[in-house]
Amino acid sequence: MRGHLGGALVLAVVAAAVGLALYGRAAERTVDQVELHERSVVGGAGEGQEPGEALAFSADETRTLPVGESASEADGLLELRVTARGRPAGRAQVRLYRRGGRVPETGRVDWRMAAAGAPGNDGRLLMPARAGAYLVVARAEGFAPTWRELVHPLDGNRTPVHLKLEEAxxxxxxxxxxxxxxxxxxxxxxxxxxxxxxxxxxxxxxxxxxxxxxxxxxxxxxxxxxxxxxxxxxxxxxxxxxxxxxxxxxxxxxxxxxxxxxxxxxxxxxxxxxxxxxxxxxxxxx
The missing domain is CATH 2.60.40.10 (Immunoglobulins)
Incomplete structure (x- = not known):
């Protein structure tokens, strides 16, 4: 009887240990999924990326709050082309801000970060965008930042945008x-x-x-x-x-x-x- 009880106790301990290990792995996966979701709030697609694929960057790089809901390809795409000295700027960084109304308390525009990404070697980048007014900014080392305002229509089509980097x-x-x-x-x-x-x-x-x-x-x-x-x-x-x-x-x-x-x-x-x-x-x- 004591042998049976001892064996059952060992089995119970082993089962508990396995359960705790599986729970720990599940918790780690959950944390990873949450972190991935937070990083994918803003994103873009360059050469070799699908529209809407996120490009992660650290939180301290973004002080402007993100949009409430990220866009998808069905909302339409911005066809961005970034050049410098007449050549594709494949090492540029692009940020897309959605322009909201003015905050009554401050009188400032309610800017929201909509997407961020880097173009491919051809200087091209696709960014999903909902209908609205935007400011798109491109930066590259050795050049001045350049920006363009645009209005993306409601029809879900593609909006072409050319960003030309100039000397700083x-x-x-x-x-x-x-x-x-x-x-x-x-x-x-x-x-x-x-x-x-x-x-x-x-x-x-x-x-x-x-x-x-x-x-x-x-x-x-x-x-x-x-x-x-x-x-x-x-x-x-x-x-x-x-x-x-x-x-x-x-x-x-x-x-x-x-x-x-x-x-x-x-x-x-x-x-x-x-x-x-x-x-x-x-x-x-x-």
């Missing part, structure tokens, strides 16, 4: 204190390109990934490379100041370096925004 330009300048002109260190500058030809906004609006932020050094100097020629809105904030100064400028500048004058806090106090906005001091120096 740079911007240099000096941040100074308003009133004195003394160099102002550690000022934060955010450059937002005017990507919309549909709305001639006084203030540019673009997805966070397409903005550029730089901090001036101890002598107030700043330098930004890899910019696309065009109009930008620059928002500057000095240390200890709770509001920004805003300028619109065209890059490349007619004369450099730029002098950007910012209000400076004194005695460690937080400087609050004035009731009447101060006149903008934007001038070019040598």
């Amino acid at each position: 330009v740079s911007l240099s300048g000096l941040t100074v204190a308003q009133g004195t002109g003394a160099p102002l260190s550690r000022a934060e500058l955010t450059l937002t390109p005017h990507v919309s030809a549909w709305e001639q906004e006084t203030r540019a609006d673009a997805p966070a990934e397409e903005q550029v932020t730089v901090t001036s050094d101890a002598a107030g100097r700043f330098h930004v490379e890899g910019l696309a020629p065009g109009l930008y809105t620059v928002e500057g904030r000095a240390p200890g100041v709770s509001f920004t100064e805003t300028w619109n400028l065209r890059v490349p500048s007619a004369s450099e370096p730029l002098l950007l004058a910012l209000p400076r806090s004194t005695r460690g106090e937080q400087l609050q925004a004035p009731r009447q906005p101060a006149s903008k001091e934007l001038r070019c120096g040598t």
Whole structure:
């Protein structure tokens, strides 16, 4: 009797161990499936890929929230062609943003990440897209980013888009204190390109990934490379100041370096925004 009981106990222990092992493997598969689903929220198809096949990239690369529901080939396709110096740009990276309405609280456009991918060696990329307004951006090392607005129709057809990468330009300048002109260190500058030809906004609006932020050094100097020629809105904030100064400028500048004058806090106090906005001091120096 004791032998039978011992054998049954051993069998029970073995069965439990096998069950736990199978459960662990199932749990691992579930986690892998969830992670794969999260990575496939955005994706595109290049040479050798099917439309809708995801291209994974790390979460920290994407600050713009994804669309609520990803598109399929049945919704229609964007036929993207990326070139640089007249040749296919097979090493480019492409991002597709869906343009929503303006958020009442901020007045900003509600951008959503719709897809991302890389073209094949022929510079071509297929991206599924639902009907709507989009901004598509292409980047490649050694070139300026390029962007195109488009409206994908409701009929589910293919929309051709050609993105031509151009040479990059740079911007240099000096941040100074308003009133004195003394160099102002550690000022934060955010450059937002005017990507919309549909709305001639006084203030540019673009997805966070397409903005550029730089901090001036101890002598107030700043330098930004890899910019696309065009109009930008620059928002500057000095240390200890709770509001920004805003300028619109065209890059490349007619004369450099730029002098950007910012209000400076004194005695460690937080400087609050004035009731009447101060006149903008934007001038070019040598």
